[in-house]
Structure formats: structure tokens, C-alpha cells
Amino acid sequence: MADFEGYVLLDIKGLVRHAYHIGTDPEGVIGEDEKQYNSAGWGLSKLLETYRLFEDIPPRKIIAVWDGGNDYRRLIWPEYKAKRAARAKDIDPINKEQIDRLDANVMGMLRALGATQVVVPGVEADDVIAMLCQQMKTNTLIVHTVDADLLALAAQHDRVKVMLKNELIEDQYKGSQMKAPVPLELIRLYKSVVGDSSDEYPGVVGMGDKAWNDMHTAYGTDGMLQLESIIQRRDYAYMKAMAEQAGDKHLVKLSEQFEHWLKQYQLATLYPDICEGVVGGKVIKPKWDRAVPSQANLLTIFSGAGLAGWYERLVKWCPTFNLADQSEQGGAHLTHFRDHVKDGPLAAFDYESYDDLRHPDFQLAKAKGTGEYVDVISQKVTGVSFCYGDNYQNVIYLPCRHKEAEGVSINYEPKHVAWAVHHAATSGPLVAHSAIFEQTLTEQDLNLKLPITLWDTLPLASHVDENEQLGLKHLSMHYLSYYQGTYKELMEKHEVEDMSQLTGADTLIYGGDDSLVTAHLFDLFWLITTVEGTWDFIREREFEFVHEQVHAFRTGVKLDVDAIKALDKQATIDYETSMETLKKGLEEHCSTINTDNAQILYFDLLAFEEEKVKDTERTQPEIDALKQKLWDRCYNGSRYIPYQEIRQEVSVNPTPKPLSQCAAKLGFVNHTIKKTTKAFLCEEWMPAAMMEAEAAQAEGDNEKMRFIKAIRNAVNARAWKNKESEEYLHLAAVCSEILEDTAKIQTVGDELNFDSPNQMQELLYCKLGLPIRVRSKVNSGSARHQLKWVGAPSTDAKAVDMALASDAPKSDWRHELLLAYRTAKTSLTAQKLFYRPLPLWVHPLDGVTHPQIKNCGTVTRRPSGTAYNLLQITKKDAGQLRSAFKPRYNDHVIISADFNGQELRILTSECKDPTLLDAYIGDNQKDVHSVTASAIASSFLKNKPWVAEHDIDVLEGNTDMDYDTFLSYLKGDHAGLAKAMGDIRKAAKGVNFLIVYMGGHDALARNIMVASEVAKELMSQTFDRYPRIKEWQQETIEFARTHGYTQTAYGNRRHLGSGLFSDNHEISSRLERQGVNSVIQGTAADILKYCMSEAYRRKLFSSTGAAMIAPIYDEFVATVPRAAAVDYCLALTDIMQVTPPNHAVPMVAEFSVSSSSWGEVIEIGANVTEDKILNALMDPKEAA
DSSP, X not given: OTTSOOEEEEEHHHHHXXXXXXXXXXXXXXXXXXXXXXXXXXXXXXHHHHHOOTTTSOGGGEEEEEOOXXXXXXXXXXXXXXXXXXXXXXXXXXXXXHHHHHXXXXXXXXXXXXXXXXXXXXXXXXXHHHHHHHHOOOXXXXXXXXXXXXXXXXXXXXXXXXXXXXXXXXXXXXXXXOSSOEEGGGHHHHHHHHOBTTTTBOOSTTOOHHHHHHHHHHHHHHHHHHHHHHHHTTOHHHHHHHHHHHTOHHHHHHHHTHHHHHHHHHHXXXXXXXXXXXXXXXXXXXXXXXXXOOHHHHHHHHHHTTOHHHHHHHGGGSOEEEEOSSXXXXXXXXXXXXXXXXXXXXXXXXXXXXXXXXXXXXXXXXXXXSOOOOOGGGEEEEEEEEEESTTSOEEEEEESSSOOBTTBOOOOOHHHHHHHHHHHHTTSOEXXXXXXXXXXXXXXXXXXXXXXXXXXXXXXXHHHOTTSOOOHHHHHHXXXXXXXXXXXXXXXXXXXXXXXXXXXXXXXXXXXXXHHHHHHXXXXXXXXXXXXXXXXXXXXXXXXXXXXXXXXXXXXXXXXXXXXXXXXXXXXXXXXXXXXXXXXXXXXXXXXXXXXXXXXXXXXXXXHHHHHHTTSOOOHHHHHHHHHHHHHHHHHHTSOOBOEEEEOOOOOOOOHHHHHHHHHHHTOSSOOOOOOSHIIIIIIIHHHHHHHHHHHHHTTOOHHHHHHHHHHHHHHTTGGGOTTSHHHHHHHHHHHHHTGGGSOEEEESBOOOTTOHHHHHIIIXXXXXXXXXXXXOOOTTSHHHHTTOOOOBOOSHHHHHHHXXXXXXXXXXXXXXXXXXXXXXXXXXXXXXXXXXXGGGOOTTTSSBOOEEETTOSTTOXXXXXXXXXXXXXXXXXXXXXXXXXXXXXXXXXXXXXETTHHHHHHHHHHOOHHHHHHHXXXXXXXXXXXXXXXXXXXXXXXHHHHHHHTOGGGTTOOOOOHHHHHHXXXXXXXXXXXXXXXHHHHHHHHHHHHHTTOOXXXXXXXXXXXXXXXXXXXXXXXXXXXXXXXXXXXXXXXXXXXXXXXXXXXXXXXXXXXXXXXXXXXXXXXXXXXHHHXXXXXXXXXXXXXXHHHHHTTHHHHHTOEEEEEETTEEEEEEEGGGHHHHHHHHHHHHXXXXXXXXXXXXXXXXXXXXXXXXXXXXXXXXXXHXXXXXXXXXXXXX
């Protein structure tokens, strides 16, 4: 990265204090002690004049490091800087005010210029600077300081230059109190011997500068380095022997004070590693501060300090927004872009666009609450913004399809936008946020194939903190404190509907903001990921992924809509059948109140409600009323009453309002009846109404005429004066009949609404009387979260599965009802997620769907799917639906490649369990599920009902077995025995995948449908077979509790935060589990990025004509030309046979192919060959 070099690191507090005390301010302030002190403005001016940093160095290359404390050295030496702290308390209040104001001005100036500031709580700036020098792999780092301690960095790193009070110190240093210069590599040792008066540690007693010089003269630099190696390795015995042998009094003193000397050496040492970690249950890490440069804020700082001249010198670093249209001035801006876009480290760009199709089905299809859907295929570029320059100070906006201003044609054509993008791309790195959108528009609308790989701030943001939202506007506020106006605000301001209705000038600031923010975010994120050691992976493996994403998105996914409609129809049948079974069973078994069942839910909810009101001002009667309301809910919820809708009878008094409603309902043009007087009704309203009624009557509609006649009869009878008259009652009856469908509907009974958690809780716990075994997840910020309370009783599939496994065997009447409940809910969910919306996603322009996939969409940085979520269509959860996904073209086939047991392979390499390693490595590899099955078989074989069910009484008394014995039974001729072993292996598979992710025995019980006690025994047996798993999990948790994060095999982090140390066990244990899981899932995600980037580099898709359908967890699905299927499979096999860094177990790819659909595949397995592939693709008739 050519221009990500030459960073300047400022030991800022020391520099500021040094500048503040230079000379005497003629306009200084008088303190309370009547002494004159320099002003804050003086200090700022001297800082700028003395160091001259900001005029010539782009502020984005400046990192100001602030002191965060000295906790570490105070633990070593309590007197460390103690007097300095005491003096700070005695400083004159006026003087302190000026110093504090100076610090605030410097911080504000740095923010206004776009410099980066950093502090690590509890850690001195020296250590943070040492950490930056260690981690930033750039060619040159210049450190500005007033502290000689940092001179050691120049000796440790060839690329680091140290400026001490503006003087470059090379090779050796001689302070004002030193008799002879000291080589920089000996600075640390020198200070440990002589001490440091400014930092208030004494060195070795009786050893001063003269003693040091004596030793240096006697032993030379090499000898002194040897002496340093002794203190570094704490070799007291060697030191004592050497001192005695040499007879040197100085060495004797060092030997006699060895422990004291060691502490002095520790004080003089820089500690880059203490900038990250955990102290006292809090995660310690660098706190970064960066802002978008601001002319206004810079002016405020310098005007307040009386330094307007400095504003004029430095305002050049702040961004300017310019419209690069076809006007004369706009042309000059475009010329500047052409000539200078290459000057900075990169250019950021962003499109504005509009949808020229606005297909309504897409808005119907999108999930509620997900915001406006952007149809990328139909987008037309209205303009592009670029941010460039050595401080990203140049922002231009190039309009092309905007509304023309005042009839003057100043927009460019799309081809000119394409030229600008191509020029930027060939001038240096080009950055976007969510590069898949920009690259798709570039290819789709501008017909330009980018010659480079875009850098993308979205995956970068995920690596910085995967727990944060990844939207650009959120990131802008969170990291840069910069508010970006929203699209909605812009549209409302100008009262338009889309970008094409705005002029380029209207769009300039809004459009330019995105590229400006993207550039500064990239700078900051590059720095953070460089410090964390993840940038190299990001650069190598995150960005190239987008090429195949764009190709896949534009190619699209073909759906069989008729097949989906058939699934939808069957789901409706399944739902109705299941609901009929459920209602019938409830009517039979739950038609009376059951107080025992009601208490199950009541006491659980009551405990939480009592906790909620414990410290409130609720009165006892209010609390009693709350309890009664809760009891009434559970009590009434224990009885099933069939659901009915009862329409209430409409009774209308024919006053003006109801008469108007009737007139409107019947469709009269004038449907406002203001009065019931004869004059109004017969003279004003009725003549026109009669004409409408006669016309309607001629068409066979008598309702209007009936209404008018009823009114006329009532008028003639003066009915409103006698509301008991026949005419009045007749008119009331006519009105009631007209407004009948507006009658209120009263509901009675149990609706059984699956979207109502309360109704489902009452069904499962009050009616069916199930014990509460599964709880819902506690949402952050909820009342349960704030009170550190457990989740509410769950009503999801896990709760039903647990009940089936533990509480409702087949002989229990509730078993059938729970199955019906599960089927009904599953059917509704499938319709809501898939069957109803999927046909709406078919694009009218090409007849296929274009599902969107976002890189780093999850906290483990796996991709996620949106609009629609193709990644939800897994083998397990939506197997039938896969049959509706077809090869993209007639001569294509679908090829799926997934990793064989990827999670278990990663776990094996991580935990290094010998039994697992033996299963995966070597000449005698084993089926790991059968290895586990042989360990847990005894739990099944000693269960007499289970044994009897499988007709394997032959094995009673011989339930323990080894792997070979298990295989012999599994593959033997005894059908019942083989089936039993197959069922055990299936259960073992469930155990294996559960322990990978630290699941508990209750979850296992649900997954494999066994009692909780049995599941607990199965897990215990499995951990006995693989003891290193638990040990590794605990080691990983300890790593997390020491560092605040866990790491994948590729070095990428899962940041866990201080919640890891929460006194709420549910929170801390969840984070521990996430930390361990992320090592597995995160490594799997990294492998995916590796494979996708390799696929791009090796031209897998472009050379075969294939297109990815989706990467689904450990599975790659693609549509591939039949003629290229062999080449594709063999090439992808080579790519997927990857072994992560420091892992022993390689990944293994297994393939399946289909000529018809994704759901009807033929398994090829691993070790694919040309013959296997061709046989799988052979036409059945041809095969016959």
C-alpha cells in the first residue's frame, strides 16, 4: 500500500506541555497566586510553530497518542510518578484551567483536521506508541516525543525514527546531565541502572552516570548487551557468579540489588502487549478517535484561541464539495480530478441512483420492518461522487441523469461517469461501502468491467467490531461522530420521489458525503485492523469475494413458480388438517378448567412480575390486582373454548350521520346529509339523489330507490317527531340493513394464533400442562435483561421437541397434539418465509430472481442473505423447497459441493484430541460418528424398551463395544441389529454436532428425541471418549477472559467485551459459548473466503461459464454448463482441499449433481473423478 506509509506518531501530552512552557506569553493570565501563566492560545501557537507538523504532513497520517494512566508501572513501583501526581493537585486553578483548555483545543484541532487520536485506559502513551511501532508494518514511522524512553524504539525497529524535542536522534543519545552518549540500544539498560528523575524511579543505589560510563568503557556495548540479557532472563545465579569472578564493584552492586534492579529495568521497559487484555474484569483496548475534517470546527478552535492566521494555513486539509458538471467551473473540477485523483492513498466513490421500474411485487415480498427494498437490477445511475486527495479533502459529484437546472443541459452522459470510475480505478486503490452494490451498478448500468478489485469498508467494519451495525450512516456516527442526512430527509426537503427529480446541485452534499465518510472510515479501519493483525487476511481474502457475488447476482436464480405454488397449497392442507387435529384434541381433553396446569405458567410469570414491581411505588392493592389479572389469564387459559366470531346486531337511529354513511355506502355522489328536515331532504338532497336512484334502478339496482322511498315516507309522516312510528322504524331497519357489514364482531374462545406468544404459552403450559423446560432468548434492553432474569417460557420448535422427548411419549394424548402444533406452525412459517413471497421475487426483466448476499453478514463473518434469504433454504429446514430451484439455463446442471464434517474437522485440529486425530489422519481413518456411536451405544442397549423395539435382545448383557465391533453390527446381516446401530449412529451425529458448539444436554434431548437424563449420559460418555474437547473449550474461555476475544485459525477475532465478566451468569456463559463457537464458525467463514478468492484467482467461474447460486454455510451451490461439469468439479475439489494454518486435519469436499433441480441431486461424494461425474449426469434412459 504505497501511500499508507510515513505515519507520524505524537507523544502528544508531552509535546503539548513542552510547547506550553516555551517562553513567556506577553498576554498571559494571572493566577490566584498572582503569578503570570501562559495562556492556552500561547501553548497552541507554540505547538504549531515548534513542530511544524500540520502544514506539510496530511493530518490523516498523524496519530496523536494520549496518556491513559500508569497503572502497570505503579504496580511495580508505587512511587512511580507519585510526586508529579501530587504536584498536579497543587497547581494554580487558573493555570490548570489554561492547561485543560489547551488540551481541549489540541483535541478539537486534531479532530477538525482529520487526525487520529488514541488512548488506552490505564496505559502510558509510551507503551501505546511502542505497540503501534510493533504492529504498523509500514516503511517509515516518525515518533515525536520529549521523552528519551522512546529512543529505544529506534534501536528495536529500523523503520522507526525518533525526534526528541524536534531533533532526530540516531545511533546514540547524550542528555544534558549525561557525561557520555549512550547507544540507543542501551537506553533501557542505562535508565534501569542510573534511574529516571522525571519518572521518579531511582535506579540502582550507588550507581550513577559515572558508574555507568565505567562499565560501558570496561565492557563495551556488546558486554552491556550481555549484561542486559542476564536481567531479561532473571538469571541471578549467573549474575552473582559473574560479579564475583570479575571482582567489579559495580557488578557486585548490581548483583546485591538484583531484585531492586529488576524492578528498575521493568520500569524502563516499554510494554506494547499491555495495550490489550483484561484488567479487573474490564476489557482493555485502544480507544480510537477520528472525525471528518471540518472547516467550521477548525475556525471555532482557532478563532477562540486568537490564531486566525493558523486557520488560513491549515484549512486546506478540510473537504470541499464541488459539482463536476458540464459548466465551465464544473469542467475545471473534473480536470482537477483527472490530474490529481492519484495523489492520495486511495479514492472512495459512491453512486446515487433511482429505480426506473418500481416493480410493486418486490415491496410486497420484502419482510416487514426491513425498510425500502432497492431493486439493484433496475437501478439507473444519476451521478457518482469521488473523494480523493492526500487528506481526502477533495469531494466532487458528477451528475448524469439528474433533472436539469433551469433548462440548462449540464449533466454528463452515463459513459462519462463510466470513464471517471475507470480512471479512478486505474489511478490507485478504489474504495466503496458495500462494494457489491457499486460494482453491480458499474457492470449492469454503465457496462463497465472494473479492472481492479474494490476495497470495501463493510467487511472492514465487521473485522473492527462484528457486534456493530454495518450501515454507512451508523458507522459514520459511531466512529466519526458525523451525521449524514437520510434519503428520506432529502426527498422530503425537495418534495420529490427519487434522485432523477433532483438537480446535481440539490444532490451534491448528500451524494458527496458517502464517498467522504467511506474514505475516512477506510483509513481508520485500516489502522485498527493493522494494529489487531487482521489486515493482511482482509486484503488477501475479503475483497475478491465480491467479483463472484456480482456475477452470481446478475446471473440470477431460476425458480419453478408452479412447484412453489404446489408446496404452498400442500402447506395449507397440512395446516388445516393439523389444526383440525389440534382443536379436536383440545376439545376432548381441555374443555374444563385445570388449576394445576394454570399454576405452571402462573407461578413462573408471577416471580418475574414481582421482581419488576419490587422497588417501585406500586401500592399493595395495585399489586394484588396485577396478580389477579395474571391468575385470571392462566386460569382461563387452561380451558379450551372453540373460537367463534359473533357479529353484533346493527341498530341505527336515522340521524344525519348514519344517513350520510348509508348514502356513502350506496354510492350517492352527494352523500352528506346535513339535516333531517323536509326542506333539506326533499328540496336540496333528494332531486339529484332521485336521478341517481332511477338510473341505478334501470340497471337493476333497487337499493338506492328503496333508501330514498324510506326517507320520503319518513318525511311525509313527520317520523322524526314520533320515533315509534312505523315509518321511522322502517327507515331505521333499512339503514341497519345497509350498514350491516359495519357491525362490530365479537370473538369468543381460543383463536390459537401462532403469532401470539401469550396464546401459545397458554396452549402449551396451561392447557397441555407441560413443564417449562425451554426459555426464550433474553433480548438486550428488555425488562428481563435489565433485571438479569431468565427468558420467558418458550413456545418455539425447541420447546415442542423437548416436550416430545421428555414429557409426551407416543402413548400420551398430548403427543399427537404437539405433532399437530409443530406441523401447523411449520406450515405457516414456510408459507410466510418462502411459499408466498418467493414467486413475487421473480424479476420482470429476465424472469429469474436475484437474491442478495452480504459478505460478513453475521458476527462470525459468514455471508448472510437478504431479499430473499437464500441461505435459509438448507437441506434440513427447507429440503422440499430446493426442488423448485432449477439450473439457470437449459444446458446447465446444478452442482453442490460441501465440506465433509467441517466443524468437527476444525474442532479436531483445535483441540488435538488423539482419538479424533486418529479418525481423520493416517492410513486407517475412521467414521467419526461411528467412533462416537461405539462410545454411547451402551446407553441405548441397556434400555429394555428400546432394545425390544429394535428386536435385538441378542445383545443383552454385551452392551459395551469398540469401533470395529460397532461397524460389524452396523454393516452385518442382522436387519434389526443393523437398524439399531444406524439409529445409534444417527444419535451420535447429533451428539457430535452439539458438542462442537457447547450445547447442553437439554438441547441434545430435543435434537435427538431422548429424555434429558439420557442425553446427559450420552454427552458424558462422549466427553470421556474425547477428553481434550472439554479441556480445549476451557482453554479457549481462559484465553477469552485474558484477552477479551477469541481467534480463528486465520487470526481473525471475535470481540467479546466486558459482558464476559458479567455477574449475570446467563450473559457471561452465553459470551463464553459464543467465543468458543466463533473459533469454529469463524474459521469456517475464513475458509469460505479463502475458497471464494481462490475461485476468482483461478478463474473457476469465468473459465467454465458457471455461476454461483449461493454459499450456504459449508456448501457451495452453482449452476454449471453440463459440458464443463467435470472441469468445474475437479478444479473446485483442489480449491476446497484446504488445511487452515497450524491445523492437522484437511478439509474434504463432497459433491452432488443434478440435471433437474437443487433438491433432486445425485450424491458423488469425495474423491471425485471424471467417471463419477459423468455417470451421475447420465440421462436415465441412456443409463438404462
